Amino acid sequence: AQSVSQHNHHVILSEAASLELGCNYSYGGTVNLFWYVQYPGQHLQLLLKYFSGDPLVKGIKGFEAEFIKSKFSFNLRKPSVQWSDTAEYFCAVTTDSWGKLQFGSGTQVVVTP
């Protein structure tokens, strides 16, 4: 069965620090990859997505992610976080034609002033 693993469940860092969140998936075929963010008390919003082409994708709010096919990874990065980046981040994968999303367990990120 396909699965999505997020290695860090909880990350605390200071403003201006760099952030990298790991995501690995288990599926040997073509995948479409997403990072969603859930700010406190809000619904999930798309941060960025990868379908094909340049494996380094840029999203909103200065986030980027790199698809490394050989490692089955899609790690999220931001060079300098802000307090407003405090949120829960979910990696997700679709492997079927219906667009069914499989989510990772999420990483809670807390940015301290």
Place this chain on the structure above:
Amino acid sequence: DAGVIQSPRHEVTEMGQEVTLRCKPISGHNSLFWYRQTMMRGLELLIYFNNNVPIDDSGMPEDRFSAKMPNASFSTLKIQPSEPRDSAVYFCASSPNREAKNIQYFGAGTRLSVL
């Protein structure tokens, strides 16, 4: 567009009661998804529809859960009877059509507490 609209935002009920959660997808979207979010299990897909037809309900936990989509602009998720372990945030999401590359747009969720 107003986005995906869910109601109610919060629901508190007693064990054994029937609970109905509602979702209005974005106009023109043909796919609709119901998710449940808990601390223990994270985000789980319960069921999804395409053109109002249920495609996969394998994520529905038990027969106590049922979902319908009578038309393109409305879906319900019903729990009868409810149990305390059903307490969670239930999200509805919609996407433009059947396509693996479609972005899903999420509603604000319904926070359900079963006492």
